[in-house]
């Protein structure tokens with residue numbers, strides 16, 4: 001096979017040596033624009049896990065690489081005069097030049113031809129190759145040449161960074177945060193040989209401009225940084241090597257291969273340096289591609305198999321890298337606001353790959369400090385004494401909202417059951433909510449319950465508009481209070497334009513086949529093109545709906561509910577006013593956010609006025625519409641701030657479901673970053689909801705300050721006793737009801 005690699009970075013060299021090793025008959029050329037000893041940057045980082053792949057693929061280069069490692073286990077975080085250390089992380093660093101030297105030597109030994117100082121502009125010289133490897137890095141010319149096939153997207157991130165070196169041998173992977181008159185600076189530093197460290201300085205564009213670095217050449221940058229970090233560098237120098245200020249591009253491609261041309265490494269994808277994985281990804285691509293070619297005889301088939309194999313892993317890592325880079329773009333949100341231990345926890349768990357549990361395995365002492373600190377905060381907030389030792393896991397700390405005291409941080413999310421008769425909840429609801437209260441959650445929020453018959457989503461939805469409803473709900477509330485320490489809230493709503501539809505299992509958001517009722521909404525826009533067109537509400541409709549909410553709130557109080565939640569999310573009536581996609585009014589209820597909020601706030605204020613002062617009210621919001629022209633995360637912060645000013649006690653941060661053509665970006669805890677942002681920027685407690693799947697998620701979210709309460713919906717359908725089981729797993733004693741005390745002598749077997 002005739003193979004040409006454009007680029008002699010880690011991807012091109014490693015792939016070439018693997019292929020040559022597999023079959024010495026391959027004719028392999030690597031074409032590189034630079035000289036052999038010409039590299040930009042200083043060190044690269046590997047995690048222990050990456051090295052296992054390398055060991056398996058080529059023992060010879062693995063031995064040489066690991067022989068040159070600077071190894072460390074600690075992460076040091078320098079924050080406001082303190083250094084916090086977390087141990088057990090297992091990283092290794094080495095010089096990028098040395099890595100390339102090793103790979104070049106290995107290529108030469110195996111008979112790969114590496115041609116330096118040869119710039120590739122035109123691919124016609126390689127027309128006779130069976131395979132062309134686009135290993136030409138982040139600004140790949142091959143990718144540009146076939147852009148219509150690869151469909152690249154390059155997302156230029158706003159922060160500025162510069163890659164420097166230093167003779168200061170950092171003893172740990174070091175994050176350094178420093179404020180100057182210009183703003184906040186972040187440093188990512190790590191040692192890569194006995195005497196040298198990489199020193200990446202990052203800041204926001206505003207701070208960078210304020211410091212005049214937009215006008216600075218390399219030497220001026222160096223002088224500036226040495227002055228700024230004189231104390232930390234303890235007399236050591238910073239070093240440059242084509243150290244230009246850059247913005248980080250996140251590269252993605254719609255497709256990674258075209259005929260016999262294939263993208264690998266940075267040409268195919270990038271992942272922010274804060275998770276230190278660009279070289280790892282490049283090498284893993286090389287391994288996967290070499291394997292696919294050995295497995296499939298035909299090149300095109302092999303390239304498709306390579307992409308199919310690698311893409312999910314790469315996308316997972318890019319999602320983690322995205323959350324991580326956003327953390328560094330938004331560090332001002334946390335810096336100075338968080339106490340050192342929580343700042344460290346927020347930093348360490350930023351990509352949601354490192355969690356409370358795996359930090360506990362790596363460094364139990366660190367996590368015990370976090371838990372003790374968290375418990376002391378909970379003690380102050382809730383005015384409930386905590387056991388001295390051991391500290392409870394964060395999820396088992398109490399939380400207070402007005403006079404409502406929650407015994408832990410787990411909430412059952414409201415979930416429509418579509419099983420009511422003209423709005424009246426029955427035995428199903430009693431068992432459904434009752435068992436989840438007995439299951440240990442501190443707060444159970446009853447499903448979206450509508451303030452009028454016409455306000456229902458489906459004929460099976462619960463309501464609070466008839467006297468029978470009050471009695472039926474009271475039966476459930478009384479059971480919950482009698483059988484468990486759980487508190488119970490009611491979610492009040494009006495379905496708006498998403499009403500008069502079928503039950504979930506008959507076709508969600510699809511209009512009823514018959515028996516439809518007229519709809520109202522902020523504007524006369526149907527949900528689907530084939531949905532009923534709602535009436536745009538006039539003032540009379542608004543008065544009527546507001547009064548229905550007030551009536552329902554009064555009934556909820558008589559039924560004994562502990563809290564109310566107003567449903568301002570998911571495109572229902574109140575949300576239809578908030579989102580610019582569903583509110584196109586030209587009167588004082590449309591236009592800017594403050595206008596769009598006017599009617600939902602009227603409802604909120606009217607409900608708050610009749611709801612007892614000692615009981616809390618929450619509002620569930622969609623923090624983004626996931627659609628062009630829709631509500632943004634910034635709007636959501638303003639929205640939450642306005643709600644706080646009106647006496648809202650806590651916001652449940654959900655997203656989307658406003659329009660059917662939304663494009664959500666799903667992923668692990670994908671809604672939690674919105675909660676984090678709102679909690680800090682709007683200064684209001686939050687409940688986070690969405691894909692919370694483990695108690696470890698919960699502890700990580702809470703300890704890092706990303707929310708005050710964690711809300712699980714489907715998790716509670718799967719397991720009504722979710723909180724009890726989480727307590728068991730963590731060795732936490734959650735008292736059982738008297739009827740169930742025998743369970744204490746039962747041990748579930750897992751094998």
Ligand SMILES: Cc1cc2nc3c(=O)[nH]c(=O)nc-3n(C[C@H](O)[C@H](O)[C@H](O)COP(=O)(O)OP(=O)(O)OC[C@H]3O[C@@H](n4cnc5c(N)ncnc54)[C@H](O)[C@@H]3O)c2cc1C
Nearest residue numbers: 007009010011033045120136137265266273278279280282
């Ligand atoms: C500030 C910073 C810090 C980083 N830190 C780390 C880290 O700690 N750990 C880590 O794993 N990764 C890190 N990376 C990422 C890492 O450098 C890359 O992800 C990795 O080198 C990708 O390997 P590659 O082979 O795909 O591309 P590259 O290493 O970029 O190699 C591409 C090669 O192609 C050559 N080339 C390009 N165009 C042409 C052409 N037209 N003709 C001929 N030759 C061409 C280039 O000269 C280059 O040698 C960091 C990156 C940055 C910017």
Ligand SMILES: Cc1cc2nc3c(=O)[nH]c(=O)nc-3n(C[C@H](O)[C@H](O)[C@H](O)COP(=O)(O)O)c2cc1C
Nearest residue numbers: 413414415416447448689690691692712713714715
């Ligand atoms: C069957 C079902 C019914 C739901 N009904 C409601 C509801 O009545 N009110 C509401 O705010 N959200 C409702 N949701 C959304 C959930 O409360 C929650 O926001 C969402 O499912 C994400 O959480 P999860 O990933 O833990 O399931 C419902 C979800 C499900 C699965």
